[in-house]
Amino acid sequence: MPQVTDATDGGVLPPFAELVLDLTERIPPGRVMTYGDVAEYLGHGGPRQVGRVMALYGAAVPWWRVIRADGRLLPGHERRALTRYREEGTPLREHADPPRVDLVRARWDGRYPGARTETRKPVRGRE
Template identity: 80%
Template sequence: MRVVNEEAAESELPPYAERVLDVTEGIPAGRVMTYGDVAEYLGEGGPRQVGRVMALYGGAVPWWRVIRSDGRLLPGHELRALEQYRVEGTPLREVAGQHMPRVDLRRARWDGRADRGGATGA
């Protein structure tokens, strides 16, 4: 079982958090899942529960691969996420009037099955 540092250094992760982080670690580079996708994949919880797990424990996993359903970059972490997306070749799209691109969910979304290199449908 994964152990978290700092404030939770002496405790193990809750089982649900462990499952969320395991799914996150399994998302291939250049692909993403939404918070809701992760919850649906697990068959439990919802987007807010997944978001809470990521906020509390997600720093040790590729957190930038779990995103909002509108493809916007995580507020406060946009530059770090954008750097990772560019390194991994994650499909992005420009949005008129916005200074930051969004993740192109049509092309980047992953459904949790073996990656076949194409979009999985949204």
């Protein structure tokens, strides 16, 4: 995956990129969504499209909270991501080499505690 960067076209983002970045900012500390989870939640695009948005525009948002489906850390950014996960208390599989995010415990379905279920579209299968 390319390096995580900021928008370079004068701050104008494609609509899909705005949606992805907005959702990324709403993921609570200590929680994660996979690229596929983000696409499913938004009802548009797929994991590769979400990954592309994060690679091009994700530097200004908590990019480490959007991860691969296998829990592996973003290549080239492992140390920075691991520092963030530990600061936020994100559940990790420390025994793995290298460490991975524990998706069973860290995955966020898009709902906030106490929120009415109709206000947020949960990720399918995590209701």
